[in-house]
Each structure stands twice: as structure tokens, then as C-alpha cells.
Amino acid sequence: MDPHLLRTYVTVVRLASFSEAARDLGYTQSAVSQHIAALESDLGLPLLTRRPVAPTPAGERLLEHAGALLLRLDAARADLERFTAAPRTTLDVAASPLALTARTVAALPATGVTLHALPRERVPVAVATGEADAGLVDGIAAPSDPLRLPDVAPLSATAVAEEPLAVVLPDHHPLAGRPGLRLDDLVDARWLDAPAAGVPLDRLRAVHGGPAGRGFRPGLRYDGTDTRTLAVLAAAGRGLALLPLSAAQGVPGATAVSLVAPRLVHRTELLVPAGAHPEATGPVAEFAGRLKR
Amino acid sequence: MDPHLLRTYVTVVRLASFSEAARDLGYTQSAVSQHIAALESDLGLPLLTRRPVAPTPAGERLLEHAGALLLRLDAARADLERFTAAPRTTLDVAASPLALTARTVAALPATGVTLHALPRERVPVAVATGEADAGLVDGIAAPSDPLRLPDVAPLSATAVAEEPLAVVLPDHHPLAGRPGLRLDDLVDARWLDAPAAGVPLDRLRAVHGGPAGRGFRPGLRYDGTDTRTLAVLAAAGRGLALLPLSAAQGVPGATAVSLVAPRLVHRTELLVPAGAHPEATGPVAEFAGRLKR
DNA sequence: GGAGCGACATAAGCGTCCGTGATGGCGAGT
DNA sequence: ACTCGCCATCACGGACGCTTATGTCGCTCC
Numbered sequence: 001m002d003p004h005l006l007r008t009y010v011t012v013v014r015l016a017s018f019s020e021a022a023r024d025l026g027y028t029q030s031a032v033s034q035h036i037a038a039l040e041s042d043l044g045l046p047l048l049t050r051r052p053v054a055p056t057p058a059g060e061r062l063l064e065h066a067g068a069l070l071l072r073l074d075a076a077r078a079d080l081e082r083f084t085a086a087p088r089t090t091l092d093v094a095a096s097p098l099a100l101t102a103r104t105v106a107a108l109p110a111t112g113v114t115l116h117a118l119p120r121e122r123v124p125v126a127v128a129t130g131e132a133d134a135g136l137v138d139g140i141a142a143p144s145d146p147l148r149l150p151d152v153a154p155l156s157a158t159a160v161a162e163e164p165l166a167v168v169l170p171d172h173h174p175l176a177g178r179p180g181l182r183l184d185d186l187v188d189a190r191w192l193d194a195p196a197a198g199v200p201l202d203r204l205r206a207v208h209g210g211p212a213g214r215g216f217r218p219g220l221r222y223d224g225t226d227t228r229t230l231a232v233l234a235a236a237g238r239g240l241a242l243l244p245l246s247a248a249q250g251v252p253g254a255t256a257v258s259l260v261a262p263r264l265v266h267r268t269e270l271l272v273p274a275g276a277h278p279e280a281t282g283p284v285a286e287f288a289g290r291l292k293r
Numbered sequence: 294m295d296p297h298l299l300r301t302y303v304t305v306v307r308l309a310s311f312s313e314a315a316r317d318l319g320y321t322q323s324a325v326s327q328h329i330a331a332l333e334s335d336l337g338l339p340l341l342t343r344r345p346v347a348p349t350p351a352g353e354r355l356l357e358h359a360g361a362l363l364l365r366l367d368a369a370r371a372d373l374e375r376f377t378a379a380p381r382t383t384l385d386v387a388a389s390p391l392a393l394t395a396r397t398v399a400a401l402p403a404t405g406v407t408l409h410a411l412p413r414e415r416v417p418v419a420v421a422t423g424e425a426d427a428g429l430v431d432g433i434a435a436p437s438d439p440l441r442l443p444d445v446a447p448l449s450a451t452a453v454a455e456e457p458l459a460v461v462l463p464d465h466h467p468l469a470g471r472p473g474l475r476l477d478d479l480v481d482a483r484w485l486d487a488p489a490a491g492v493p494l495d496r497l498r499a500v501h502g503g504p505a506g507r508g509f510r511p512g513l514r515y516d517g518t519d520t521r522t523l524a525v526l527a528a529a530g531r532g533l534a535l536l537p538l539s540a541a542q543g544v545p546g547a548t549a550v551s552l553v554a555p556r557l558v559h560r561t562e563l564l565v566p567a568g569a570h571p572e573a574t575g576p577v578a579e580f581a582g583r584l585k586r
Numbered sequence: 587g588g589a590g591c592g593a594c595a596t597a598a599g600c601g602t603c604c605g606t607g608a609t610g611g612c613g614a615g616t
Numbered sequence: 617a618c619t620c621g622c623c624a625t626c627a628c629g630g631a632c633g634c635t636t637a638t639g640t641c642g643c644t645c646c
Contacts, residue, residue: 002295002296017593018595030637035633037596043374045376045377051593051641053594057376060568061372061373061568065368066369069366073294073362075358076358076362080336080354081336081337083351142438153358275357310623311623320605320606321607322622322623323608323624324605325623326623328604344614344623
């Protein structure tokens with residue numbers, strides 16, 4: 001299970017072709033074929049169907065492991081390179097859409113900043129692999145419980161903002177008048193599925209813990225990142241949305257009712273490589289310092 | 294960053310010797326020396342001091358990454374081997390001490406069971422690497438929030454028991470009469486540090502979120518796994534202990550007061566490899582089925 | 587239905603890299 | 617100062633991996 005072999009394996013699966021993968025990796029087709037053969041003989045089972053080229057069930061499993069492994073390998077290399085690299089003068093920040101608020105943006109240094117807008121799950125990856133010097137991720141969690149992030153590498157997370165959650169309903173919705181809502185009241189409702197702009201529904205499903213049969217039916221799916229659009233969709237009755245309170249307010253036709261049970265908050269966290277090389281100075285420290293104040 | 298090189302690297306660090314590592318790995322000393330040299334030249338910085346052999350700061354970082362990487366590699370191999378291996382007839386269960394209760398033990402099949410008592414953090418590792426077919430881990434978390442486990446491999450976790458938490462105090466303690474306790478009332482108290490038997494203090498520290506200055510000073514450290522002993526120590530005034538309510542009761546001289554804030558529970562979860570090869574039958578399924586009932 | 591073509595498998599050749607054994611340098615203990 | 621233990625370096629032999637070339641299979645086109 002040489003990383004080289006794994007790298008070609010994932011490339012072959014991604015491109016669904018040995019020859020394409022060979023071109024992509026700068027190998028000959030023969031080499032790719034031998035790589036796959038080596039993996040299959042090492043593990044003792046077929047990983048791919050040929051014609052069409054697609055992973056077998058075992059291959060699917062390997063794909064998960066290989067992805068994590070290669071990611072971690074990149075992260076390790078990036079982490080070690082920080083020891084030798086020249087101190088950064090510019091700052092690359094990876095951020096999920098909802099993590100960018102007036103407050104967090106204000107903390108960015110005036111110059112030399114590149115902002116990478118990424119989906120939530122890519123932010124830790126970007127920081128780990130060194131594509132970004134710091135990350136801002138948002139998500140929901142129990143109060144004073146850190147966000148649940150994939151641990152691709154040792155990262156240190158510190159909360160920089162915390163806000164109540166609100167359910168966005170059309171004004172005329174029967175529940176719109178309530179002072180607060182319980183999630184249990186809403187299990188049978190139709191929800192907007194907006195992984196990029198809103199709060200991910202699968203997280204709610206996990207919190208609720210109920211069987212897959214009931215609860216949190218996705219309705220319209222929205223893959224944009226604009227919260228205002230999401231609120232507009234909710235106002236139009238296309239489904240409910242869950243947003244941080246401040247983002248949920250101020251849209252005509254939409255009412256935001258805060259969520260009271262389960263006790264969850266929308267939190268934004270700053271992500272930096274852990275065990276930080278004592279960078280008491282530099283753009284990252286400057287940014288972190290301003291955020292904590 | 295070949296895994297072979299990483300494996301030699303961690304071995305060298307563990308044994309603090311090139312020659313010992315060579316013997317351990319079945320290489321010559323020369324090969325080990327070259328492995329380390331290759332790593333160092335690849336990464337462009339020294340990883341070890343020689344005489345004595347010890348990791349540099351950069352080497353320490355690499356060690357973390359290498360450990361995770363090699364673990365994940367073993368997990369991947371073990372996971373893939375499940376596809377080819379013969380269906381299990383016996384059952385190996387890894388369990389943290391507090392996860393073993395009358396209820397969980399009763400769910401074990403009558404015969405063919407090997408029980409591995411492991412510290413909490415080793416349980417997921419054992420399941421991932423195939424040393425165990427299933428795991429039982431306990432820990433504390435917010436209600437209806439999964440336990441926070443290191444993700445060495447895709448594992449599926451399902452709650453099998455949940456219990457309130459209790460603080461164990463000497464009978465004569467000023468707070469012993471209270472109906473319930475808040476953690477905030479106890480930040481300045483002295484705690485028993487019992488990572489194996491009790492609830493880990495560092496988790497509390499994280500939940501409390503306070504600066505390292507205040508809070509949760511460890512007193513006596515107890516590395517045994519017996520909760521009764523822990524309660525006896527608490528009764529003797531050597532420090533407070535946090536235990537699941539049932540384990541905290543019934544020790545003369547000790548009073549158990551349940552914890553009311555923050556809202557945390559002691560939960561035990563069953564761990565099995567995720568994406569399970571549809572084992573509707575077999576010892577693992579039998580065990581899981583009995584636990585869920 | 588046969589020829590052609592695209593795509594993966596297999597075979598042979600060759601360079602490179604890896605591990606061995608021998609030797610050298612260096613520090614610590616006697 | 618000598619010696620022993622330990623790591624570094626060197627030179628060599630073999631194995632492994634990649635390339636070129638060729639084989640085989642399946643699909644498509646006429």
C-alpha cells in the first residue's frame with residue numbers, strides 16, 4: 001500500500017480510466033496498469049471493474065482510506081515545511097460562507113490578504129495542507145462544545161463568535177408567532193437543503209438521533225452561498241431554513257423564530273495549525289489577536 | 294515520506310537508538326541510518342539529535358503525523374482484509390473499563406468471547422485495526438451528542454447506555470447536602486486525576502473553556518481502573534471524582550451529588566467498523582442486536 | 587460479421603534505488 | 617590513551633519500477 005500506488009488508484013477512479021490517469025500523472029498506461037495490479041495482488045481482491053472502470057465495493061472502501069491517507073500525508077509535509085519556510089508576509093485565509101461576518105472580516109489585516117471561500121468541510125483541509133494560513137469555519141454545536149471537525153491534522157480551534165440559531169418561516173406560517181421553537185415541533189416539516197449557505201441538515205438529523213424514517217425531509221436544494229436568498233426561499237414557503245439569528249432577520253415575508261431546544265448555537269471558530277511554531281508575530285498572529293479581542 | 298521510512302523513524306525514536314531499531318525491524322544499522330538521512334534530506338531539516346538520539350521539535354511534529362498515518366494504514370489494511378477473511382465465529386470486544394456494566398456484559402454471546410480491557414483512547418484504535426471486532430467506549434458528552442472519538446477510520450457508533458453524571462464528595466463536605474451541583478461551583482476544588490477509572494479531567498477543562506490558569510487542579514493521580522477505589526479516595530477527602538451516577542453510589546463515607554450544569558451525560562457507545570459488510574448474521578450482529586434491545 | 591480501433595494486460599529490457607557489508611569518525615567510559 | 621559502542625559513509629549487488637513493445641479483448645462502424 002505504497003502512497004504512490006494509492007495516488008494512482010484514486011486518480012484512476014476519479015478519471016474512470018487507466019490511460020487518462022496515466023496522462024494525468026505523467027506515467028505510461030502500462031505503469032498505471034501495474035500499479036493497480038500490485039494493489040490488487042497485495043490486498044488479495046479486485047478493486048476495480050474494467051470496462052467500465054469503476055470501483056468494486058472493496059474499492060469504494062479503499063477510496064475512503066486512501067483519500068484520508070493522502071490528505072494526511074500532504075498535511076504532514078505542509079506542516080513540516082513551515083519549519084523551514086520563510087516567515088509569511090501575506091495571509092491566506094480559508095473561510096466558510098457563514099463564517100464571514102462584519103466582525104471577522106474587520107479583524108483581517110488591511111493589506112496582503114487573500115480570502116478563499118470554501119465549503120465548510122474543505123476549510124480544515126485547506127489549513128492542514130498549507131493552502132491557507134488560517135481558517136474560519138462555522139457550524140452548530142452544543143453551547144461550549146467545540147465544533148465537530150474532521151481531524152486531518154492537529155489543528156487548534158478557538159471560538160471567535162457565537163450566536164443563537166433561528167428557524168426561518170414564512171410570515172403566515174402557523175408557528176411563526178411562537179416565541180421559540182423546539183426541533184421536535186418541526187421534524188415533519190419540509191426543509192431547505194442548503195449545505196453551503198445554511199446549517200447542514202445531516203447534523204440536525206444526528207442531533208435529533210431519530211430513525212431515518214421520520215424527520216428532516218429535504219425539499220428544495222440550494223447550492224448557492226447567499227443567506228438572503230435562502231431566507232427568500234423560506235419566505236416563499238419552499239421549506240424551512242436554519243440560520244444564525246442575525247442572518248435570518250430582515251427579509252420581508254420571512255419570520256425568524258429562535259430555536260430553544262435542543263440547546264444549540266451557531267459558532268464560528270478560528271483554525272490554525274496546532275503546536276504552532278511560536279509565531280508571536282506575523283500576519284496570522286495579528287489576525288488571531290484581533291479576533292480574540 | 295515513504296511509510297517504510299516513517300515506520301523506521303518512529304521505531305528509532307521509540308527505542309532512542311539506530312542500532313536497536315535496526316534489530317527490531319530486521320534491517321542493518323546502515324539501512325536505518327540511510328532511512329533517517331533520506332527523510333531528513335527530503336524534508337530539508339534535521340529530525341533527530343544524535344548522541345543522545347532524540348527528536349528535534351520538527352521531529353516531534355513528524356512523530357504525531359507518522360503515528361496517525363501508520364495507524365490509518367493499518368486500519369485500511371485491516372478493513373480491506375475483512376472482505377476476504379472468513380466470517381468470524383468468535384468475538385473480540387475491546388472495552389474501556391467504565392463501559393462494562395451488567396447490561397453491556399449481559400449482551401455478550403455466551404461463548405467464544407474475548408474481552409480486551411483497554412484505556413478509552415485505545416478502543417477505537419483496536420476496532421479500526423481489527424484487533425477487536427467491536428468496541429465499547431464510554432465518555433462524557435452533551436445529551437444527544439455523539440462522543441468525541443479520534444477518527445482513525447470510519448467507524449459507526451451507536452449509543453447503548455446513557456446515565457447522569459455525579460460528583461463524588463466526602464459526606465462531610467460543605468456541598469454534600471446540595472440536590473445538584475454546577476461545575477462552576479467546583480472549579481477551584483481539587484480533583485482526583487483518574488484517566489482510566491473516572492471521567493477524564495481534560496474533557497471537563499475543554500467544556501468549561503476557561504483559561505488554563507483556573508480550574509480543575511489535579512490532586513492525587515490514580516491510574517487504576519476500579520471505580521470503587523476512586524470513590525473511596527474521594528470519601529477520604531483526597532479530591533473530588535466525577536463518575537456515572539450508578540458507579541458513584543453505595544460507598545460508605547462518600548456522597549454522590551448529580552451534576553446539573555453544564556448538561557452532560559455519561560454515555561457508552563458501541564463501535565463497529567462502518568459501512569459494514571452486510572453482516573446481518575455473525576457474532577458481531579448478535580452482540581449489537583442484543584445491546585440495542 | 588469482419589475489420590479497425592480504443593483500452594487494458596502482459597512481456598522484456600534497463601536504469602535506479604534500496605539494503606548489505608565493510609570501513610571510517612566520534613564520543614564516552616575505564 | 618585505549619577501547620568499545622554507535623552512527624555515518626562508501627561501494628556493490630540485486631531487486632524493483634518504469635518504459636517500450638506487443639498481446640488480447642470488446643465495441644463500433646460499415
